[in-house]
Amino acid sequence: MDKRGKKSTNKGFTLVELIIVIAIMAVLATVIGLRVIRYIEKGRQAQDVHNASLIRNALNVYPFPSRFQGRVVDYTDPETGETESYRRGWVYVDKDEIRCSDQSTALAMIFAGLVHVSPETEQKLLDNEESSVKWFPNGPDGDYIRRSGIDEYVFKNALTVRATKTWNTYQLDVYIDDAGELHLGASASNTIRAAGGHEKDKETATLFAKKLGLDGAFNTPIGGQYTGN
Numbered sequence: 001m002d003k004r005g006k007k008s009t010n011k012g013f014t015l016v017e018l019i020i021v022i023a024i025m026a027v028l029a030t031v032i033g034l035r036v037i038r039y040i041e042k043g044r045q046a047q048d049v050h051n052a053s054l055i056r057n058a059l060n061v062y063p064f065p066s067r068f069q070g071r072v073v074d075y076t077d078p079e080t081g082e083t084e085s086y087r088r089g090w091v092y093v094d095k096d097e098i099r100c101s102d103q104s105t106a107l108a109m110i111f112a113g114l115v116h117v118s119p120e121t122e123q124k125l126l127d128n129e130e131s132s133v134k135w136f137p138n139g140p141d142g143d144y145i146r147r148s149g150i151d152e153y154v155f156k157n158a159l160t161v162r163a164t165k166t167w168n169t170y171q172l173d174v175y176i177d178d179a180g181e182l183h184l185g186a187s188a189s190n191t192i193r194a195a196g197g198h199e200k201d202k203e204t205a206t207l208f209a210k211k212l213g214l215d216g217a218f219n220t221p222i223g224g225q226y227t228g229n
C-alpha cells in the first residue's frame with residue numbers, strides 16, 4: 001500500500017499575478033479617491049453658494065441710501081451704446097476674511113446677523129453712513145478686525161471660502177443707479193492674487209453667478225471692471 005501523500009498543487013500567486021493585483025488595486029484606489037475629492041469639493045461649493053446667498057439676500061433687503069459711500073462707476077451698454085452711472089459697493093470673501101467696501105454694505109451684513117460688532121460700533125456706522133468721510137473703529141470689535149489698504153471694513157468669521165479647486169474668492173456686488181434702484185451682481189475667481197488684484201476670470205465668475213441665480217445680472221469679475229447683461 002502506497003502511504004505517500006499527494007503533492008500539493010497550490011503554488012500561490014506568481015510575481016506577475018501579484019503585480020497585476022497591486023496595479024488593479026492602485027487604479028481602484030485612485031478612481032475612488034478622485035470621486036471622494038470631487039464629492040468633498042461639491043460639498044464645499046454648496047456651502048459657499050449657501051453663504052453667498054445669505055449675503056445676496058442681506059444686500060437685497062438693506063435700504064441703501066441713494067448717496068451711499070460706494071465707488072462711482074460708469075457702464076456703457078454694448079448694444080445701445082448708452083452710458084449709465086452707478087454707485088457700486090461689494091462684499092468680498094476669500095479663505096481668510098470678508099471685506100465690505102463701505103459702511104452701508106457693512107451695515108447690511110450686520111443687520112442680517114452675518115457679521116457682529118458692538119452696539120456702539122453699529123450706531124457709529126449708522127450715524128456716519130452718508131458722510132463723505134468713512135468712519136472706522138479704532139481697533140478690533142467683534143468680527144471686525146481692521147481697515148484694508150483701500151478703505152474696506154475687514155471682518156473675520158466662518159463665512160470664508162470653503163472650496164479649494166473651483167474658486168478661491170467670490171464677491172457680491174451692489175449697484176445703485178441715479179433713480180435709487182438697486183442692482184445685484186456676483187463674481188468669483190480662481191486665479192492667483194497678484195499685487196494689483198485678481199486677474200479677470202470670466203469662466204469662474206460666470207459659473208458662480210449661475211449657481212447663485214445671478215447669471216443674468218451685473219457681473220464684475222474680481223480684479224477688473226466687467227459688466228455682463
